[in-house]
Amino acid sequence: MKQLDSFNSKNASRVYAMKEALENKYPHIDWRTEQSNPDSSGELNVSLFVPFPQYKEAELIYQDFKSNKFNCGSSVFDSLIEEVIAFRDERNWKQFHNPKDLALSLSLEASELLENFQWKTSEQAIKENMDNLKDELADVVIYALLLSDALDINMETAIKEKIRKNRSKYPVEKSFGISKKYTDL
Numbered sequence: 001m002k003q004l005d006s007f008n009s010k011n012a013s014r015v016y017a018m019k020e021a022l023e024n025k026y027p028h029i030d031w032r033t034e035q036s037n038p039d040s041s042g043e044l045n046v047s048l049f050v051p052f053p054q055y056k057e058a059e060l061i062y063q064d065f066k067s068n069k070f071n072c073g074s075s076v077f078d079s080l081i082e083e084v085i086a087f088r089d090e091r092n093w094k095q096f097h098n099p100k101d102l103a104l105s106l107s108l109e110a111s112e113l114l115e116n117f118q119w120k121t122s123e124q125a126i127k128e129n130m131d132n133l134k135d136e137l138a139d140v141v142i143y144a145l146l147l148s149d150a151l152d153i154n155m156e157t158a159i160k161e162k163i164r165k166n167r168s169k170y171p172v173e174k175s176f177g178i179s180k181k182y183t184d185l
C-alpha cells in the first residue's frame with residue numbers, strides 16, 4: 001500500500017466521510033484508511049492509502065477530489081463541527097438530519113432569533129433579551145454547521161469565496177455608504 005495523505009485525527013470523521021465518498025464514486029480503487037500509533041507528542045494521525053499499482057490513478061483522482069469538487073480540506077470550523085456532530089451522534093439523531101430538515105430548522109431558529117426583536121427597538125431587545133439572542137444565534141450557527149457537514153461544504157472556503165463575489169458585486173467606489181442592492185448601483 002502507498003500513502004496518499006495523512007490527517008490529524010481530530011479530522012477523523014471528515015476523513016472517513018471522504019473515504020466513503022471516494023469509494024462510492026471510484027469503487028474500482030481499493031481506498032483504505034489507517035490510524036497511526038501516537039507519535040512523541042501524543043498526536044494521532046489518520047492516513048489514506050491505496051495499493052501500489054493503483055497509486056498513480058488514485059493520486060490524480062484524489063487531488064481533483066480534494067481541490068475542486070468536494071472541499072474536504074480542513075477549516076477553522078472543524079473542531080466546532082466535531083463537537084456538534086458528537087452531540088448529534090450520542091443521541092442517534094443523524095437519521096433525522098437530512099439537508100431539507102436542516103435548512104428548515106436553520107430558518108426556524110432564525111425566526112426565533114427575530115422574535116426577540118418583535119415590537120422593540122434594537123436597543124430594547126438587546127437590553128431585555130441578550131441571553132435569548134445569544135442562544136438563538138448559536139442555534140442558527142449550529143444548524144448552519146450541520147448543514148455544511150451534510151452537504152460536504154467547507155464553510156471557511158465557502159465564506160471566503162462569497163466575500164470575494166460580494167467584493168465584485170459591491171465595489172467600494174460604487175457602494176461606499178450606500179445601502180442599495182447591487183442591481184441598483
Ligand SMILES: [Mg+2]
Pocket residue numbers: 109112135136139
Ligand atoms: Mg432555538
